Amino acid sequence: MIFPLLSDEPSTTDLLSFDAIASTVVDAIFDDALDPVALGISGSWGSGKTTVLELVKSQIKARAAGSENGQVLVVPVDPWRFDPLVGPKESLISAVLTALEGEIKPESDPKGRALAMVKKLAKKVNWSKAIQMAASTAITLQLPSLEDLPELINDSGDGDDDSEGEPRGMDQFREEFEELLDSPGLRHISRVVVLVDDLDRCLPTTVVQTLEAVRLFLSAKRMSFVIAADENRVAEAIRHHLKLDAQVADDEESIAELYLHKIVQTTVPLPALSRVDTQAYLFLLLCRASVDDVQFGDLVSQCTHLRHTEGSLDGLEVPAEVDLDEPLAIAARLTPILYEKHKGNPRRIKRFLNDLNVRHSVASRRGISLEPAATAKLMVLEKLLKAEFEQVLEWLSENKLRDQLDAVHATANQGTPMSASDEAADGDGVPEGPVFSDELIRWAKLPPTLDASKVSAYLYGCILHPQADR
Secondary structure (H helix, E strand, O other), rough: OOOOOOOOOOOOOOOOHHHHHHHHHHHHOOOOOOOEEEEEEEEEOOOHHHHHHHHHHHHHHHHHOOOOEEEEEEEEEEEEHOOOOHHHHHOOOOOHHHHHHHOOOHHOOOOHHHHHHHHHHHHOOOHHHHHHHHHHHHHOOOOOOOOOOOOOOOOOOHHHHHOOOOOHHHHHHHHHHHHHHHHHOOOEEEEEEEEEEEHOOOHHHHHHHHHHHHHHOOOOOOOOEEEEEEHHHHHHHHHHHOOOOOOOOOOOHHHHHHHHHHOOOEEOOOOOOOHHHHHHHHHHHHHHHOHHHHHHHHHHHHHHHHHHHHHOOOOOOOOOOOOOOHHHHHHHHEEEEEHHHOOOOHHHHHHHHHHHHHHHHHHOOOOOOOOHHHHHHHHHHHHHHHHHHHHHHHHHOOHHHHHHHHHHHHHHHHOOOOHHHHHHOOOOOOOOOOOOHHHHHHOOOOOOHHHHHHHHHHHHHHOOOOOOOO
């Protein structure tokens, strides 16, 4: 059985049982007492933050469809992908204005008040920056239109004849933006929800300027922000950008954290996957290609229920017409060590499975007949047990692979030669057989028992460079 490569894109199906987290976020968005609001979803890289944002988007759409309060406009933004030639603050403002412009209903606003307000906001453009951008990219020497370039807020004013003497800059922008939301052409929009992803991947300047744009919009009713980022990394970026002292008392928040929490009212932490979560996630990824959509949906529902109620997958009922014994077995075997080494991180687990697929595919195409379980066992050694893997390569180079593999499997399965910890505990001389690390013995206990000739072919055919000198 060969498992397909897995996309790194967020799943549209909740394989991580994060629906409760998404529901909590959506409840806050629809709470009028919290309007406007900025919420954080915090977790390490690869913990599933983008998946939660997708769940939030889906739940907003479902809840708004059954509401009479009006349409909810969701605006996804990714500061990591912002054009480096345009300021992050201006890029985020542009994304919101462009989304609102696309929602204007001319029939509700025959006088075109909403569109005029968008254009008025667009006039607050720093044309010198726009010209500099055009020149540096050698695209055009013409001034960019609203559709071509983000609106760049000009704090010094735009010189309109009909508003001469009025205050300019961000305060004026806030007032005019609130008027835009209340205009007839946009009154059907009950809320604007901006989903900010990958902020923790950005440079410190981008982090701070994006947060400043969020703060700008939080003065307007009906605006909500959900920021998915590792809170510690964001706070560190703020500290670096503002050149703040890193020293802080244990029971106090740093200035960078205070800055962040002034904008983001509360943060929902993403939990790491538990052991049973890891097993369920592994199984669902491995079995996806073998079942249809209905069967897969049922398996997802069962896994969610069992890990919440039973704490194990022992009661899982698989479709009778599909053989899922191998995915179940591989998931059960890999769970303990992947849970320990990858700390319940979904992306790292998925990457391990993709590496497994690549190794198994290369081996098969080179005529190396290994069961997927055997390839998985070798992958654990290569990717997670670096020192032990180097030892096996050393056995290979010294022509001792067969004898040593047989010995370590004997130790693991029968307890014959001593482990390194046994020897240390004994202290009365040298053991009769080979001495292996506890990690290597633990690895050897994973089924199946490996054939040395196939391991040698795998290492030479899939791992080692032809000129490698080991």
